[in-house]
Structure formats: C-alpha cells, structure tokens
Amino acid sequence: MTASPDKIDIAEKFGQFSEQWQPKIVADLDDYEIKLVRLEGDFVWHQHEDADEMFFVIDGTLRMDFRDRQVHVGAGEMIVVPRGVEHKPFAAAECRIMLLERKGVPNTGDGPASDRTAAPERL
Numbered sequence: 001m002t003a004s005p006d007k008i009d010i011a012e013k014f015g016q017f018s019e020q021w022q023p024k025i026v027a028d029l030d031d032y033e034i035k036l037v038r039l040e041g042d043f044v045w046h047q048h049e050d051a052d053e054m055f056f057v058i059d060g061t062l063r064m065d066f067r068d069r070q071v072h073v074g075a076g077e078m079i080v081v082p083r084g085v086e087h088k089p090f091a092a093a094e095c096r097i098m099l100l101e102r103k104g105v106p107n108t109g110d111g112p113a114s115d116r117t118a119a120p121e122r123l
Helices: 010-014
Strands: 024-029 032-042 053-059 061-066 069-074 078-081 087-102
Touching: 010 024, 010 032, 053 061, 053 069, 061 078, 069 078
Parallel strands: none
Antiparallel strands: 024 032, 032 087, 053 078, 053 087, 061 069, 061 087
C-alpha cells in the first residue's frame, strides 16, 4: 500500500528555521531531494560533475555567478545549473530558495569541504 501524500506548507517550513546556507529537506522525489534554504551573502565557487541543480526563488533575489556572466533570478523565477558548470550563488539580502538536487550531492560540490559545507537536515 502506498502512503497517502500530504501537502507541504512552504511558509510554515521556512518558519521552522532561520539559519542561512543550511539546506532543509522537505520532500523526496524519486532520486532527488526537495530542499529549502535561506541565503544571504556569498557562497563558494563549486560544481557538480554528475548532477544538475535547480534553484527556485520563493522570495528575494538570487544572483548566480558563472565564470563568464551573472544571472539575476527573482521571486517566482528559477535557474537550472547544468552538471559540470562552475557557479557561485550570491544574495545581497536574504532570499528564500527551493532546491531540487539529487540525493547525496554535497552543497559545495565536488571539491574539498569548506565552512559552507552542510549536511542537510530533514524538516
């Protein structure tokens, strides 16, 4: 028997945490995790050799830096970073993001761990 799905209140989930750059898993989708995260300031340059990464901006503005350009992503917009593309998220003021990432993919990519590396918690 399959479990009956429950709706997820995104605002309520964001109300459960205030720390930044610490992704929270709110659901699973096949081999992917749907995560919520608060971002402010600069992240680290990184890439995911074998995984795409989706950023959906709930509110605020995200700037996704690439080595050759910057893309500004506002509330209600999203960007998919293809596997192998080096990138660095930045937010001048706090923004709230929904991420879709393959299970087990480290938030700081394939490089060495840093002070921004976080093991996502499940809400």
